[in-house]
Amino acid sequence: MQHDDNLTAKLPNFVTHLECAMTGERHEADQIHNLSRAGKPLLVRYDLAGVKKALTKEKLAQRPPDLWRYRELLPVRDPANIVSLGETMTPIVSMPKLKAKLGGGANLVKDEGRLPTASFKARGLVMAVSMAKALGIKHMAMPTNGNAGAALAAYATHAGIKTTIFCPEDTPEVNVSEIALQGAAVYRVNGLIDDCGKIVGEGKAKVGWFDTSTLKEPYRIEGKKTMGLELAEQLGWQVPDVIFYPTGGGTGLIGMWKAFAELEEIGFIGSKRPRMVAVQAAGCAPMVKAFEDGTEHAPRWENAHTIASGIRVPQAVGDFLILRAVRESGGFAIAVEDSAISAALDEMAKEEGFLLCPEGAATYAAYKQSLADGRVKKTDQVVLFNCASGLKYPLPPIHRTLDRHKPIDYAAL
Numbered sequence: 142m143q144h145d146d147n148l149t150a151k152l153p154n155f156v157t158h159l160e161c162a163m164t165g166e167r168h169e170a171d172q173i174h175n176l177s178r179a180g181k182p183l184l185v186r187y188d189l190a191g192v193k194k195a196l197t198k199e200k201l202a203q204r205p206p207d208l209w210r211y212r213e214l215l216p217v218r219d220p221a222n223i224v225s226l227g228e229t230m231t232p233i234v235s236m237p238k239l240k241a242k243l244g245g246g247a248n249l250v251k252d253e254g255r256l257p258t259a260s261f262k263a264r265g266l267v268m269a270v271s272m273a274k275a276l277g278i279k280h281m282a283m284p285t286n287g288n289a290g291a292a293l294a295a296y297a298t299h300a301g302i303k304t305t306i307f308c309p310e311d312t313p314e315v316n317v318s319e320i321a322l323q324g325a326a327v328y329r330v331n332g333l334i335d336d337c338g339k340i341v342g343e344g345k346a347k348v349g350w351f352d353t354s355t356l357k358e359p360y361r362i363e364g365k366k367t368m369g370l371e372l373a374e375q376l377g378w379q380v381p382d383v384i385f386y387p388t389g390g391g392t393g394l395i396g397m398w399k400a401f402a403e404l405e406e407i408g409f410i411g412s413k414r415p416r417m418v419a420v421q422a423a424g425c426a427p428m429v430k431a432f433e434d435g436t437e438h439a440p441r442w443e444n445a446h447t448i449a450s451g452i453r454v455p456q457a458v459g460d461f462l463i464l465r466a467v468r469e470s471g472g473f474a475i476a477v478e479d480s481a482i483s484a485a486l487d488e489m490a491k492e493e494g495f496l497l498c499p500e501g502a503a504t505y506a507a508y509k510q511s512l513a514d515g516r517v518k519k520t521d522q523v524v525l526f527n528c529a530s531g532l533k534y535p536l537p538p539i540h541r542t543l544d545r546h547k548p549i550d551y552a553a554l
């Protein structure tokens with residue numbers, strides 16, 4: 142990958158410390174961290190006044206179109222530790238037919254399926270693995286619903302770090318295969334992602350694995366944050382009115398919320414924020430329940446099930462951060478049925494030629510539901526997140542055939 146000159150030198154780095162997201166307690170940078178001493182996620186803090194002096198929009202505009210263009214707001218200090226597989230900026234795709242049909246502003250889909258390993262998990266894991274390399278971590282472990290494990294396997298193998306990965310037994314076949322092919326030891330576990338997480342926790346205690354679980358590691362969120370930085374830059378340093386985000390562990394939603402605050406602090410955007418909408422599946426909707434109950438935390442969702450495997454997360458360690466961002470932004474949390482997810486996926490594919498992943502389809506289904514119940518206006522500019530390539534999921538079999546030895550009725554084809 143090509144970078145401009147000053148990346149070959151030590152990065153001008155602005156990390157000052159890490160901070161407990163619950164208590165605000167300061168933790169030192171440049172050390173191996175998981176959760177804070179209070180058992181909550183850690184957030185990376187920067188000298189934003191310094192970034193403001195060092196970085197201009199014009200300077201940024203000249204850099205290569207990948208997430209390292211935001212390096213002043215990223216934790217990696219030494220470029221030698223960047224473990225890149227080509228983290229390209231992802232396009233915002235317009236859907237004119239749906240816009241005409243719905244009369245709305247939801248013609249924008251940010252297509253994260255273009256990233257390495259074909260999901261936005263690459264954004265988080267490229268940062269986690271680059272930092273692991275910087276900190277000398279040798280063996281990373283993770284519970285995954287599929288895409289995170291694939292991204293961890295790819296980057297860790299690229300960096301020469303060993304990985305052990307656990308996924309629920311019904312994880313999509315392609316995910317288990319890609320994880321194994323990309324050099325990780327992967328195991329199907331008879332349980333859900335939080336059950337897999339317990340195994341990782343025990344392995345950490347017994348044999349010293351590094352726990353790379355969502356938000357139990359401080360740098361994945363910094364990588365996911367680049368979705369917010371990129372979105373604002375692509376919209377001409379504006380934010381949309383509403384963001385629909387398929388929410389599992391919530392790293393992306395929390396990360397984007399952090400990104401907007403940092404961008405305002407360095408003077409790149411104003412005080413307007415998008416309304417953040419956490420989209421979940423009706424069969425696994427702990428954030429929706431907590432949002433509606435008005436609670437700060439979300440208890441575990443029992444018997445979680447949905448075809449959107451990436452958002453089948455019964456309990457999230459960052460629950461209070463998700464709920465905080467949703468509430469502060471004036472957004473909401475919404476659940477959609479699997480039948481609505483399938484219908485939305487089919488509709489987008491047949492009408493716009495765009496194959497969403499089920500989680501992305503959930504955002505489209507939620508958008509339509511929100512238009513119908515009046516929580517979103519037709520005139521709102523809405524961005525939907527398609528977080529992975531639709532090709533990573535089981536597709537319906539097609540049985541139509543043609544016998545080339547019989548007469549063909551071409552006019553009927």
Ligand SMILES: *Cc1c(COP(=O)(O)O)cnc(C)c1O
Pocket residue numbers: 260262288289355387388389390391392393394451452498500501528529
């Ligand atoms: C992981 C994942 C999500 C959920 O992302 P979080 O930021 O962890 O909430 C949504 N969609 C897909 C395809 C995923 O892989």
